[in-house]
Structure formats: C-alpha cells, structure tokens
Amino acid sequence: DAGVIQSPRHEVTEMGQEVTLRCKPISGHNSLFWYRQTMMRGLELLIYFNNNVPIDDSGMPEDRFSAKMPNASFSTLKIQPSEPRDSAVYFCASSSFRNTEAFFGQGTRLTVV
C-alpha cells in the first residue's frame, strides 16, 4: 500500500479564494482524521470520520471549513473563503479503528496570501 496520499503537497492561494485539499486513506482503514499543524499550536484535530460518517467536527475552526468523505477511499477538506491565518500544514491520517495507530500522509502546506 502506498500509504495515505494527500494532494496537493503545496498550495499557494490568494485571500478569499476557495481551497480544496484531498486525501486518499489506506485501503481498509475505517477511520480518517484531518489535522492542522502550526508552529504556535502544534497538531490540532479538525474532524474525524468513522466509516465515512463525520463523528467529531468540534475542531473545525469556523463555518469556512467543511469536510466530506463521499466514499471509503476519498475525503476532502475545503476552506471557503480562505484567509491568511489559515496558512498551515494540513495532514490527513487514517487508522483501522479510532484508537489504533494512525498513519499520516505527507501533508499539504497551505499558504494564503
């Protein structure tokens, strides 16, 4: 298995634009997580899916952020409209079950100018 695959690896966009980050979890994993990492706050959980259903989205900062998981092999994190404070590295991770080891993707470095 190629592991968790995220795209794009880097994204630079202007303030106000819509940004969509993509994630393909490891085949057979039931749980998918979206995280944001900044120097100031470290890694923060944004949202967690189990069997494609959003279970906990309490970490989503505001309504500008939305996430979907239309099927077991694909998830998106959308920011609309984007703001400079959204600049961070966004990681997707998947695991067999919620409490087992999570495997992380390479991350998407987002810069909003």
Added chain:
Amino acid sequence: KNQVEQSPQSLIILEGKNCTLQCNYTVSPFSNLRWYKQDTGRGPVSLTIMTFSENTKSNGRYTATLDADTKQSSLHITASQLSDSASYICVVSGGSQGNLIFGKGTKLSVKP
C-alpha cells in the same frame, strides 16, 4: 482540562550521545500513549504505543517509559544519529470522547 505537556521544547545534542524527552499529561480517563517522530516536511510516524499496563517499550534505539500513576512518559534515545534530528510528539488517547490529545513536540537536533 485534558492536556499534554512536553519538555524540553528543543534540544541539541552531539552525535552518539543519549537523550531523554519528557511528556506529562492530565488526560482522564487514559487509554494509551504514543510517541511519534516527525521529520521536517513529512507526516508524523509512530514509534511506540503503550497502554495503561505497560511501563516500558522499545523500538530499536528508542525506549519509551510510562508511569500511569504520575502521568508521565519519557522517550530515551540511545547512541543518537544525525537521522534522529526531528520533532518528537507525545500523543495521549483518552478523555470522555476517546480523542487524541497532542503535545506540541520536542525539536531534537543531532549535530556531528
């Protein structure tokens, strides 16, 4: 409040030396504790995972300890190598929702 605190924030050591990173947590109820290694520009990779009943676990030159009574964990790196330069993140699973609570990490630099 469920929290994970790591120390030191950063550490510089010479190649070949040993070092110990600390993690204190206040997460309750506790499920498990993990140490991740994150190389620059990459996602975190799991080093160890320990449950309540385990007090030590090794992965090569990495040895993690857990004291569930004092809610402390340490990661000991033996005979450090340049490739050990990375951030080491302590993650505790637990709380009422069973969430993962991340420490902010210790940035380790190993110099030749």
